[in-house]
Amino acid sequence: MLEWSALWLTIKLAALTSVCLIFIATPIAWWLSTTRSRWATAVDALVAMPLVLPPTVLGFYFLLALSPQSSFGQWWLGLTGQQLTFSFSGLVVASIVYSLPFAVQPLQASFAGIDHRTLEAGEVLGASPIDRFISLVLPLSSRGYLTALILAFAHTVGEFGVVLMIGGNIPGETRVVSIAIYEAVETLNYDAAHTLSLILIGFSFVVLALTYGLNRHFARPLFVHNPKRESKRA
Secondary structure: OOOOOHHHHHHHHHHHHHHHHHHHHHHHHHHHHHHOOOOHHHHHHHHHHHOOHHHHHHHEEEEEEEOOOOOOHHHHHHHHHHOOOOOOHHHHHHHHOOOOOHHHHHHHHHHHHHHHHHHHHHHHOOOHHHHHHHHHHHOOOOHHHHHHHHHHHHHOOOOOOOHHHHHOOOOOOOOOOOHHHHHHHOOOOOHHHHHHHHHHHHHHHHHHHHHHHHHHHHHHOOOOOOOHHHHHHO
């Protein structure tokens, strides 16, 4: 039987994480792409750490940092009446940190590729920094935002170690597709494991094909110079 609840929870987690990451990653990526601070290298490394750290390491420290015994965990418990560990809210917090580089890096590259003369022209015309960001930076960075959304969503869908450590395996609450596959294999339910795995494989292919296709589309020039056409006109 296909676990629709696990699929729905996975999509819900990935979508919420991706939206939150866009708002969190934008100021970080903008600062990294424009600053000359000596701390930029350290921040770059800190943001990229989830790419190299084992997910179980991150999950372990998330478990300690978000537990009801920690200061943040106690504050959250007093504010909401619910603990972060072994809860959907805890999965969202952990997923945001775990997928942060997949949102920051495409945005940072996109911001860095903007011609500064365009922003200077906006400044000369009297546009405020916020106006310039909304009117110029955002439209010019649409490709980076789209890539960041797709990669953050896809990376969150494929999480395993972090969600297992911080959320466990609670049906309807923290049981995502990757956890359901693991349990299906443990119980020798290979049919369910095959079905869920094929869904993730197909999803991964579609996401990558969409990302590469969009990158190729945006990379094409709007007008292509054709010498033969010019000679005919002459």
